[in-house]
Amino acid sequence: xxxxxxxxxxxxxxxxxxxxxxxxxxxxxxxxxxxxxxxxxxxxxxxxxxxxxxxxxxxxxxxxxxxxxxxxxxxxxxxxxxxxxxxxxxxxxxxxxxxxxxxxxxxxxxxxxxxxxxxxxxxxxxxxxxxxxxxxxxxxxxxxxxxxxxxxxxxxxxxxxxxxxxxxxxxxxxxxxxxxxxxxxxxxxxxxxxxxxxxxxxxxxxxxxxxxxxxxxxxxxxxxxxxxxxxxxxxxxxxxxxxxxxxxxxxxxxxxxxxxxxxxxxxxxxxxxxxxxxxxxxxxxxxxxxxxxxxxxxxxxxxxxxxxxxxxxxxxxxxxxxxxxxxxxxxxxxxxxxxxxxxxx
Amino acid sequence: xxxxxxxxxxxxxxxxxxxxxxxxxxxxxxxxxxxxxxxxxxxxxxxxxxxxxxxxxxxxxxxxxxxxxxxxxxxxxxxxxxxxxxxxxxxxxxxxxxxxxxxxxxxxxxxxxxxxxxxxxxxxxxxxxxxxxxxxxxxxxxxxxxxxxxxxxxxxxxxxxxxxxxxxxxxxxxxxxxxxxxxxxxxxxxxxxxxxxxxxxxxxxxxxxxxxxxxxxxxxxxxxxxxxxxxxxxxxxxxxxxxxxxxxxxxxxxxxxxxxxxxxxxxxxxxxxxxxxxxxxxxxxxxxxxxx
Numbered sequence: 001x002x003x004x005x006x007x008x009x010x011x012x013x014x015x016x017x018x019x020x021x022x023x024x025x026x027x028x029x030x031x032x033x034x035x036x037x038x039x040x041x042x043x044x045x046x047x048x049x050x051x052x053x054x055x056x057x058x059x060x061x062x063x064x065x066x067x068x069x070x071x072x073x074x075x076x077x078x079x080x081x082x083x084x085x086x087x088x089x090x091x092x093x094x095x096x097x098x099x100x101x102x103x104x105x106x107x108x109x110x111x112x113x114x115x116x117x118x119x120x121x122x123x124x125x126x127x128x129x130x131x132x133x134x135x136x137x138x139x140x141x142x143x144x145x146x147x148x149x150x151x152x153x154x155x156x157x158x159x160x161x162x163x164x165x166x167x168x169x170x171x172x173x174x175x176x177x178x179x180x181x182x183x184x185x186x187x188x189x190x191x192x193x194x195x196x197x198x199x200x201x202x203x204x205x206x207x208x209x210x211x212x213x214x215x216x217x218x219x220x221x222x223x224x225x226x227x228x229x230x231x232x233x234x235x236x237x238x239x240x241x242x243x244x245x246x247x248x249x250x251x252x253x254x255x256x257x258x259x260x261x262x263x264x265x266x267x268x269x270x271x272x273x274x275x276x277x278x279x280x281x282x283x284x285x286x287x288x289x290x291x292x293x294x295x296x297x298x299x300x301x302x303x304x305x306x307x308x309x310x311x312x313x314x315x316x317x318x319x320x321x322x323x324x325x326x327x328x329x330x331x332x333x334x335x336x337x338x339x340x341x342x343x344x345x
Numbered sequence: 346x347x348x349x350x351x352x353x354x355x356x357x358x359x360x361x362x363x364x365x366x367x368x369x370x371x372x373x374x375x376x377x378x379x380x381x382x383x384x385x386x387x388x389x390x391x392x393x394x395x396x397x398x399x400x401x402x403x404x405x406x407x408x409x410x411x412x413x414x415x416x417x418x419x420x421x422x423x424x425x426x427x428x429x430x431x432x433x434x435x436x437x438x439x440x441x442x443x444x445x446x447x448x449x450x451x452x453x454x455x456x457x458x459x460x461x462x463x464x465x466x467x468x469x470x471x472x473x474x475x476x477x478x479x480x481x482x483x484x485x486x487x488x489x490x491x492x493x494x495x496x497x498x499x500x501x502x503x504x505x506x507x508x509x510x511x512x513x514x515x516x517x518x519x520x521x522x523x524x525x526x527x528x529x530x531x532x533x534x535x536x537x538x539x540x541x542x543x544x545x546x547x548x549x550x551x552x553x554x555x556x557x558x559x560x561x562x563x564x565x566x567x568x569x570x571x572x573x574x575x576x577x578x579x580x581x582x583x584x585x586x587x588x589x590x591x592x593x594x595x596x597x598x599x600x601x602x603x604x605x606x607x608x609x610x611x612x613x614x615x616x617x618x619x620x621x622x623x624x625x626x627x628x629x630x631x632x633x634x635x636x637x
Binding site for chain 2: 065071117120121122123124125127128129131132133135136137139140142143255259262263266267270302303305306307308309310312313314315316317320321324325
């Protein structure tokens with residue numbers, strides 16, 4: 001992950017066109033991830049797959065919030081859209097790959113009206129509207145139980161490991177690969193977007209809407225575009241969720257999921273793709289660590305079940321107070337401090 | 346027709362609860378420009394405090410007052426200890442701190458009091474008034490709820506409008522630098538604003554607890570409705586919060602009664618989107634200078 005942090009910084013050591021750099025980054029990471037999954041146990045492979053779909057959602061959200069300045073508390077709902085799309089299409093006999101691609105497209109399509117509305121709203125009003133979206137949309141599953149399965153949701157069979165891979169590749173490893181492949185697609189697309197003219201226009205709009213408008217940029221259109229891109233990434237993440245966990249239900253996409261996504265983005269480091277990777281690691285590993293910590297202490301049932309969340313909350317508060325610019329920002333400051341110290345001798 | 350009246354009355358009663366939560370959020374927003382997602386968890390803690398005291402002393406009034414006092418202290422401590430360091434940082438940092446506090450307080454309540462819901466006594470009878478032989482969906486306790494919230498709103502309005510302390514609170518919220526120059530202790534005003542807000546939330550918690558029961562997560566839906574109501578009204582405007590809460594309470598009650606409860610969250614979204622698309626800063630926006 002630290003190699004990602006080093007390479008993903010714009011103007012880093014690797015020169016050349018953005019396309020070449022991003023291809024190199026993605027291929028390099030793919031090789032590393034294939035090697036890594038071989039060494040992991042099946043539980044860790046599942047965690048890697050989870051981290052991968054979280055990364056896809058977080059990377060899209062960090063581009064939205066960090067680059068366009070628009071906030072969303074509703075990206076969990078786009079994940080739900082993606083997951084339900086995969087469920088319905090695979091149920092119709094589609095293969096997994098086109099179904100996941102369709103999940104990203106359907107979410108993007110729903111992101112268009114939401115994004116147009118979002119481009120008109122500011123700060124807490126946008127937060128309120130997207131929050132209502134996060135709560136309202138998954139509730140639709142209860143309204144159409146015959147199509148969407150009601151509160152129980154929908155399930156599909158786990159994806160079959162292709163026969164040419166032989167018996168060496170387990171189901172968990174295959175799912176980890178699916179998740180990572182999706183995450184890398186998101187990384188590739190977003191990396192190129194961020195380092196393109198569109199990314200520059202977005203940053204200009206974020207920093208000063210009026211100046212950007214005077215330069216001829218269509219502010220509302222830029223912001224809508226950012227929203228659609230991030231919605232599409234969240235839909236992709238939801239599709240990967242469906243591919244990894246093979247289920248979609250309203251309870252799987254509660255408001256807390258949307259709030260966790262926001263948390264991951266800010267704690268990782270806002271506006272940075274490497275920060276999204278840190279955020280995904282936090283979202284997957286921190287609950288698992290606090291859980292095993294609570295289990296290692298012998299406590300009553302009330303304490304055992306709740307202690308992980310208490311620690312999780314405290315860690316969030318502590319991280320925000322200690323590192324206001326997130327993990328990636330904190331690491332950056334640390335690196336600068338170290339190199340300054342070295343230069344002074 | 347009876348159904349319509351029933352739904353209207355229950356909408357007024359739930360609207361009053363949303364109003365109290367919305368007022369708490371508006372007070373904090375005005376003072377420190379923070380949306381306090383921990384509000385639901387803070388009022389849950391104070392309601393547990395009230396519940397403990399009602400059980401041990403047998404007096405509803407003592408429990409009620411203890412919850413209010415708990416809210417005042419909790420709000421002030423949270424502002425001073427957790428929010429002060431992030432007040433001048435990027436605004437999302439404060440949001441994440443309130444989310445962390447929410448997670449922590451809910452877990453803490455689970456550790457101390459357990460996750461099993463427990464009943465909470467109502468101040469008055471919850472059996473509906475007898476009108477012409479049928480019980481309507483509005484009980485003496487609902488009258489109590491509405492009266493307390495109206496009194497709260499009038500009290501807060503008078504505090505802000507007619508007292509020196511209220512003037513200082515408004516000055517600190519309106520322009521903290523100028524207020525500081527004129528001798529207002531802005532930091533203390535922020536602490537006081539959070540305390541007042543948490544007290545308002547504590548009232549909402551005690552009022553709604555009899556109908557939702559008391560558990561670490563039982564106030565989450567009310568926080569969401571309160572937030573939607575506050576946004577509807579315009580986060581800067583306490584009267585707006587009251588109107589927004591009344592509108593939301595009535596609409597959600599009608600939708601739930603006529604169309605089915607599963608549509609209620611969607612209805613909140615639809616109302617909010619319609620209002621915000623027409624008026625992007627709520628029903629009662631505070632007029633801003635035209636930006637050039």
